[in-house]
Amino acid sequence: MDSLLIKNLRASVAGQEILRGLSLQVPKGEVHAIMGPNGSGKSTLSKVVCGHPDYEVHSGEIFLDGEPILELEPDQRARLGLFLAFQYPCEIAGVSNANFLRAALQARLPKGEEIDAVAYYKRLYEKMDMLEMDRKFTARSVNDGFSGGEKKRNEILQLAMLDPKYAILDETDSGLDIDALRIVADGVNRLRGPNIGILLITHYQRLLNYIVPDVVHVMVKGRIVRSGGKELALDLEEKGYDWILKECAEEISA
Amino acid sequence: MSDKPDLNLDVDFGNFNVPEHHAFDAGYGITEDTVRYICDVKNDPEWIRDFRLRALKTFQEKPLPTHWATEDLNNIEFEKIRYYLANSQEPKRTWEEVPDDVKRTFERLGIPEKERKFLAGVEAQFDSEAAYSNVKEELAKEGVIFVGSTEGLQKHPEVFRKWFGKVIPTGDNKFSALNSAVFSGGSFIYIPPGVKVKHPLQAYFRINAENFGQFERTLIIADEGAEVMYMEGCTAPRFGTVTLHSAVVELVACKGAKIQYITVQNWSPNVFNLVTKRALALEEAEVKWIDCNIGSRLTMKYPGVVLKGRKARGEVISIALANNGQHQDTGAKMVHAADETTSNIISKSISIGNGRASYRGLVHIPRHLKGCKNNTECDALLISPESRTDTYPAIVVRGQGNSVQHEASVSKVSAEQIFYMQQRGLSEAQAMSLSVNGFVNDLVSQFPLEYSIELKRLIDLEMEGSVG
Numbered sequence: 001m002d003s004l005l006i007k008n009l010r011a012s013v014a015g016q017e018i019l020r021g022l023s024l025q026v027p028k029g030e031v032h033a034i035m036g037p038n039g040s041g042k043s044t045l046s047k048v049v050c051g052h053p054d055y056e057v058h059s060g061e062i063f064l065d066g067e068p069i070l071e072l073e074p075d076q077r078a079r080l081g082l083f084l085a086f087q088y089p090c091e092i093a094g095v096s097n098a099n100f101l102r103a104a105l106q107a108r109l110p111k112g113e114e115i116d117a118v119a120y121y122k123r124l125y126e127k128m129d130m131l132e133m134d135r136k137f138t139a140r141s142v143n144d145g146f147s148g149g150e151k152k153r154n155e156i157l158q159l160a161m162l163d164p165k166y167a168i169l170d171e172t173d174s175g176l177d178i179d180a181l182r183i184v185a186d187g188v189n190r191l192r193g194p195n196i197g198i199l200l201i202t203h204y205q206r207l208l209n210y211i212v213p214d215v216v217h218v219m220v221k222g223r224i225v226r227s228g229g230k231e232l233a234l235d236l237e238e239k240g241y242d243w244i245l246k247e248c249a250e251e252i253s254a
Numbered sequence: 255m256s257d258k259p260d261l262n263l264d265v266d267f268g269n270f271n272v273p274e275h276h277a278f279d280a281g282y283g284i285t286e287d288t289v290r291y292i293c294d295v296k297n298d299p300e301w302i303r304d305f306r307l308r309a310l311k312t313f314q315e316k317p318l319p320t321h322w323a324t325e326d327l328n329n330i331e332f333e334k335i336r337y338y339l340a341n342s343q344e345p346k347r348t349w350e351e352v353p354d355d356v357k358r359t360f361e362r363l364g365i366p367e368k369e370r371k372f373l374a375g376v377e378a379q380f381d382s383e384a385a386y387s388n389v390k391e392e393l394a395k396e397g398v399i400f401v402g403s404t405e406g407l408q409k410h411p412e413v414f415r416k417w418f419g420k421v422i423p424t425g426d427n428k429f430s431a432l433n434s435a436v437f438s439g440g441s442f443i444y445i446p447p448g449v450k451v452k453h454p455l456q457a458y459f460r461i462n463a464e465n466f467g468q469f470e471r472t473l474i475i476a477d478e479g480a481e482v483m484y485m486e487g488c489t490a491p492r493f494g495t496v497t498l499h500s501a502v503v504e505l506v507a508c509k510g511a512k513i514q515y516i517t518v519q520n521w522s523p524n525v526f527n528l529v530t531k532r533a534l535a536l537e538e539a540e541v542k543w544i545d546c547n548i549g550s551r552l553t554m555k556y557p558g559v560v561l562k563g564r565k566a567r568g569e570v571i572s573i574a575l576a577n578n579g580q581h582q583d584t585g586a587k588m589v590h591a592a593d594e595t596t597s598n599i600i601s602k603s604i605s606i607g608n609g610r611a612s613y614r615g616l617v618h619i620p621r622h623l624k625g626c627k628n629n630t631e632c633d634a635l636l637i638s639p640e641s642r643t644d645t646y647p648a649i650v651v652r653g654q655g656n657s658v659q660h661e662a663s664v665s666k667v668s669a670e671q672i673f674y675m676q677q678r679g680l681s682e683a684q685a686m687s688l689s690v691n692g693f694v695n696d697l698v699s700q701f702p703l704e705y706s707i708e709l710k711r712l713i714d715l716e717m718e719g720s721v722g
Contacts, residue, residue, distance in 0.1 A: 050673075053673065073682070075681050092674075
């Protein structure tokens with residue numbers, strides 16, 4: 001089965017262990033959500049999977065459709081089909097959105113092959129229309145002077161354009177008002193399908209009303225401690241995280 | 255990144271040479287005999303002989319400016335440099351006549367191709383002398399002169415002598431004196447009144463020989479209401495020993511004239527590039543220097559404009575890229591000498607690895623003038639933790655009713671930004687290159703298209719080489 005498979009992953013940043021033997025499988029075609037209290041290591045997980053140089057992996061394995069990726073550079077992982085929608089997207093002054101996306105797509109082509117500019121813009125405009133983005137947006141510098149909502153929408157546009165096999169959405173709902181959340185969620189829902197596995201990282205259940213997950217995982221102190229259906233998210237919303245912390249106290253401290 | 259590689263630049267671009275066989279060689283070191291040898295070979299008129307010999311004295315007397323400039327200048331061994339190497343003093347008018355090895359060199363650098371595509375005239379200098387020089391016939395008919403400095407002083411003495419050495423006096427600095435003593439090659443351009451040259455004129459300065467100094471001398475005069483755009487490119491092979499490039503460039507923009515001077519240099523890292531460039535702008539004239547400094551071991555260059563006539567306008571736009579082991583010490587000078595003159599300086603520098611970029615600016619507006627304006631912006635981008643940038647602005651503004659603006663900024667390419675771009679599939683080098691191109695984008699968009707593409711590709715190559 002094609003999947004993004006994480007096995008027994010241990011990783012630290014600045015000498016502190018954050019992921020403590022985490023295992024998770026996101027099969028292609030499914031949407032999984034990871035929820036967890038602040039500090040449980042959710043964002044660290046997304047960075048480690050994508051190869052951020054600040055994080056050190058001590059043990060464990062990550063496979064993308066069976067291929068081990070831990071030894072690969074971040075860009076190699078990206079070109080294999082891994083995408084991260086950042087919680088805090090970076091600004092790149094002087095580089096237009098259109099040129100940035102074009103460069104990213106160009107990087108996926110074999111040497112000597114050129115992107116068809118006409119087809120590229122046609123597709124770009126389609127995706128922008130889907131996300132209700134103004135055409136002027138193509139000429140603006142990447143995330144430069146964007147509002148929080150515009151940045152998040154831009155992440156989803158990039159996701160739509162780069163067409164990854166697996167996408168991790170890190171707190172995509174944070175900083176979005178209800179209209180922007182609806183547009184972003186509609187965009188993600190339209191991208192859902194048999195050819196993509198999606199991992200939503202979120203602190204709140206709110207996003208999951210709009211993007212309904214197939215599986216919900218609860219992450220506490222660097223591990224997945226519970227997995228279940230979408231109703232698990234509703235339980236957490238209703239009861240908070242405390243009951244789960246109590247229930248797994250032994251597991252967590254191990 | 256999306257640019258098509260139609261300019262035939264590759265990683266080794268410029269790093270090649272052909273075997274030496276010079277008919278004329280002034281030997282190593284510089285003495286009166288060296289200067290006399292050059293005079294004899296070039297058949298210089300008496301006044302140029304005197305000019306050169308006086309300049310040699312000035313050069314010998316002047317100390318290196320290490321009280322403000324880098325001590326690295328002490329590493330130039332003047333006695334180990336050859337000051338004149340040539341095969342002929344007569345440039346050819348067609349590429350067919352140019353010797354094969356020299357022609358192949360310029361073909362590899364893409365010069366004949368560019369000439370066919372978009373240039374109005376070309377001069378291609380190989381070591382000390384131009385191997386090729388040609389200007390489109392229709393321009394020649396309008397009275398446009400585009401020749402080498404030797405031909406200029408011999409055949410057009412009335413215009414040449416009037417301005418030669420007047421914008422930059424011999425004793426301006428040690429290296430302008432050195433150039434004045436041994437100059438050879440460079441361009442002499444005269445645009446008659448009212449003639450607007452539509453396509454650019456291009457000079458290409460190629461160093462082929464080892465232990466060599468290239469001392470071209472350029473004088474461009476745009477007569478009243480004339481307009482011209484001049485572009486220069488430079489490369490040299492990479493040698494283990496020092497190569498010296500020390501040019502003097504003088505521009506004269508008469509009343510209402512416009513001169514744009516564009517440099518895209520890509521020196522190998524053993525070149526000391528110590529160049530003096532200055533323009534004189536008369537009433538309502540406009541001079542714009544666009545200066546892109548990539549490569550070299552040390553570049554010291556501060557293009558200037560003396561704003562001598564009312565409402566004259568001067569502009570310097572410069573981009574410097576200091577890679578590992580390189581020092582780009584660049585900037586601009588704006589000397590306001592008439593009312594209502596305006597000047598604009600925009601400088602952007604990028605330091606990579608342990609590269610160092612320094613900005614030196616001089617803006618001078620004396621007390622008695624009215625309605626003068628200067629705007630200076632200098633921005634530095636640091637790529638690595640050990641990269642270095644310094645800014646030395648000297649702004650002297652006296653009197654009422656003159657205005658000056660100065661803005662400076664230093665920014666860094668953050669690891670987060672690089673990770674973000676890598677996550678989208680760009681390699682580390684591509685990501686850095688994109689950041690750097692973004693940083694200079696607002697300036698590059700003002701360049702003629704061919705040069706903005708060339709500059710982008712040069713930046714890509716520098717970044718590729720800088721990432722391990």
